[in-house]
Amino acid sequence: MAVYxxxxxxxxxxxxxxxxxxxxxxxxxxxxVSGQRIVTALIAVSCIWPLLCALFIYVSNHTELWAGMGxxxxxxxxxxxxxxxxxxxxxxxxxxxxxxxxxxxxxxPDLGNQGLGLYFSRPISRLEYALAKMAALVWLLxxxxxxxxxxxxxxxVSMAPAGWAAEHWTVGAAVVFGFWQWVALVALVGxxxxxxxxxxxxxxxxxxxxFFVLSGIGVLVNAIFRVEWGDLINPLRASYGLWCVLAGAExxxxxxxxxxxxxxxxxxxxxxxxxERRLRPVEVVR
Amino acid sequence: xxxxxVELEDLHVTLGRREILHGxxxxxxxxxxxxxxxxxxxxxxGKSTLIRTLLGFHExxxxxxxxxxxxxxxxxxxxxxxIGYMPETDSFIASMTGxxxxxxxxxxxxxxxxxxxxxxxxxxxxxxxxxxxxxxLGTYSLGMRQMARLAQAIVHGPELVILxxxxxxxxxxxxxxxxxxxxxxxxEHGMSVIVCSHLLADVEQVCDEVMILKDGRMVHHADLxxxxxxxxxxxxxxxxxxxxxxxxxxxxxGAACVHESPGRWRVVLPxxxxxxxxxxxxxxxxxxxxxxxxRRDTLEEIFMKAMGLMRQTPGEAVAxxxxxxxxxx
Numbered sequence: 215m216a217v218y219x220x221x222x223x224x225x226x227x228x229x230x231x232x233x234x235x236x237x238x239x240x241x242x243x244x245x246x247v248s249g250q251r252i253v254t255a256l257i258a259v260s261c262i263w264p265l266l267c268a269l270f271i272y273v274s275n276h277t278e279l280w281a282g283m284g285x286x287x288x289x290x291x292x293x294x295x296x297x298x299x300x301x302x303x304x305x306x307x308x309x310x311x312x313x314x315x316x317x318x319x320x321x322x323p324d325l326g327n328q329g330l331g332l333y334f335s336r337p338i339s340r341l342e343y344a345l346a347k348m349a350a351l352v353w354l355l356x357x358x359x360x361x362x363x364x365x366x367x368x369x370x371v372s373m374a375p376a377g378w379a380a381e382h383w384t385v386g387a388a389v390v391f392g393f394w395q396w397v398a399l400v401a402l403v404g405x406x407x408x409x410x411x412x413x414x415x416x417x418x419x420x421x422x423x424x425f426f427v428l429s430g431i432g433v434l435v436n437a438i439f440r441v442e443w444g445d446l447i448n449p450l451r452a453s454y455g456l457w458c459v460l461a462g463a464e465x466x467x468x469x470x471x472x473x474x475x476x477x478x479x480x481x482x483x484x485x486x487x488x489x490e491r492r493l494r495p496v497e498v499v500r
Numbered sequence: 501x502x503x504x505x506v507e508l509e510d511l512h513v514t515l516g517r518r519e520i521l522h523g524x525x526x527x528x529x530x531x532x533x534x535x536x537x538x539x540x541x542x543x544x545x546g547k548s549t550l551i552r553t554l555l556g557f558h559e560x561x562x563x564x565x566x567x568x569x570x571x572x573x574x575x576x577x578x579x580x581x582x583i584g585y586m587p588e589t590d591s592f593i594a595s596m597t598g599x600x601x602x603x604x605x606x607x608x609x610x611x612x613x614x615x616x617x618x619x620x621x622x623x624x625x626x627x628x629x630x631x632x633x634x635x636x637l638g639t640y641s642l643g644m645r646q647m648a649r650l651a652q653a654i655v656h657g658p659e660l661v662i663l664x665x666x667x668x669x670x671x672x673x674x675x676x677x678x679x680x681x682x683x684x685x686x687x688e689h690g691m692s693v694i695v696c697s698h699l700l701a702d703v704e705q706v707c708d709e710v711m712i713l714k715d716g717r718m719v720h721h722a723d724l725x726x727x728x729x730x731x732x733x734x735x736x737x738x739x740x741x742x743x744x745x746x747x748x749x750x751x752x753x754g755a756a757c758v759h760e761s762p763g764r765w766r767v768v769l770p771x772x773x774x775x776x777x778x779x780x781x782x783x784x785x786x787x788x789x790x791x792x793x794x795r796r797d798t799l800e801e802i803f804m805k806a807m808g809l810m811r812q813t814p815g816e817a818v819a820x821x822x823x824x825x826x827x828x829x
Contacts, residue, residue, distance in 0.1 A: 217618065218625045218630055220622065221625075222623055222626035222654075223657075229611070238607040238608050323593050327592050327593065328587070329591050331585075332591050334555075335555050336608045336609050338608060495555075
């Protein structure tokens with residue numbers, strides 16, 4: 215019978231599990247995000263650098279292609295921690311651009327017309343809501359960060375002479391864990407900007423500003439005051455420092471691991487707090 | 501013993517440093533009976549705070565609140581699985597179409613995907629938004645958005661629906677439609693409904709039970725039908741002339757009366773007293789009768805009395821207690 219003829223009937227059948235309900239939100243958020251053409255275009259663009267790196271790995275591991283070249287050239291083609299760190303630097307910038315485009319559309323539409331009360335009057339907690347929204351962004355950012363990074367590492371392992379993997383396994387760990395840390399930070403920034411800024415363009419600019427302007431300020435503070443605590447507000451440098459440690463490479467000059475960890479912990483906590491302040495079903499005037 | 505829909509035990513809720521609910525205790529409704537409960541009170545009485553506490557938005561700082569047998573604090577998820585909530589304020593996701601919105605809300609409440617879609621269509625037709633279901637919510641009029649909010653509250657077939665000011669801002673025909681939908685919810689679909697409203701006429705039309713809050717305290721709780729039965733018929737008498745001795749004359753005939761304002765009296769007559777005799781009594785006092793009406797209290801009068809803005813009809817306090825005792829409240 216047609217729906218309009220049948221009339222409303224109260225549903226009394228079996229309900230889905232709690233986990234299935236939670237997955238509705240990332241699915242919906244992913245639908246929103248993937249519906250933006252510019253996001254799709256940027257994902258396509260983000261494949262260029264990993265493809266070039268893959269080509270580089272291929273060339274580097276086929277010695278017959280560059281036989282007769284000098285020792286310096288061989289050194290240039292070496293695949294090591296610095297190669298993967300460079301790859302991570304480029305992809306991390308692309309991931310920030312992606313978060314600036316996709317992040318603002320995640321929470322702002324729910325907050326814009328006081329829709330949060332509708333979510334929280336259902337069996338969903340604030341933490342679950344935030345994690346569900348974050349999952350959509352994490353999935354998107356994973357596509358341009360650790361997934362291609364891991365693919366490149368595995369490609370290198372399969373092509374490189376025996377022993378390379380044993381010698382460079384920390385690089386693989388750096389690619390996966392370093393990118394996980396990065397994705398978590400970028401997703402938090404994307405969500406926080408979406409929760410605090412209603413206008414999409416400004417929210418996107420806030421994401422870019424957080425990473426690039428704040429990093430610039432951090433560098434300026436260090437240079438002008440001849441201090442090191444400017445690193446505490448520099449997300450790019452702090453993350454890069456952590457990746458270097460994970461990959462077994464040398465830390466950038468002036469940066470220590472405790473400073474990097476402290477900076478990341480501070481940023482994560484502040485962003486989580488900003489989200490917590492905003493994701494409330496009702497605004498209580500105290 | 502039947503399960504109450506809402507059970508409050510010495511409930512205290514504090515927002516910031518201000519205590520909003522001061523030890524509210526009561527049992528509202530009977531689970532599975534399809535009754536509507538009206539939540540009344542002036543602005544700032546604590547109605548919205550009470551509703552939000554039931555939804556788990558605010559945590560009680562003392563006492564206990566149970567909904568359908570589950571504790572709002574410790575079993576929040578179980579409570580919310582059984583509730584549908586229509587907020588007072590405009591709440592929607594502007595970029596979603598009506599169908600998408602209801603499908604997502606239904607799925608979040610535990611409807612399987614295909615059923616959520618089916619119920620979304622069904623519910624939108626039910627509330628009168630069938631033709632507009634593929635339009636984005638941002639393009640809906642105020643009345644349509646109100647209906648969409650109602651639709652999202654019932655799409656998953658909850659046991660209890662909480663409606664916060666459901667007829668606010670609706671034109672007369674939309675208001676009638678909303679009240680009819682509320683009546684259907686309880687009578688045809690067996691849902692318990694809590695209606696929080698300032699519009700007493702709306703509450704009177706659809707509710708079986710009312711709870712009146714004032715300054716964070718419950719000042720009245722009654723089964724409306726029992727209240728109406730117990731509410732003694734009284735005579736509203738308006739006279740012209742010096743009515744200084746009328747009270748004593750009425751009491752000498754066994755009537756109980758309240759002098760409301762100069763020339764205006766509310767009189768409860770003894771069973772054997774014919775209202776016609778009042779004319780003679782007034783004439784004997786040299787008064788001319790301007791108006792004589794026999795009636796019972798309206799909900800508005802019950803509300804005004806609970807607020808202390810109107811004097812009780814003589815003998816009413818006792819009758820009200822009897823009503824409460826026999827109304828199973």
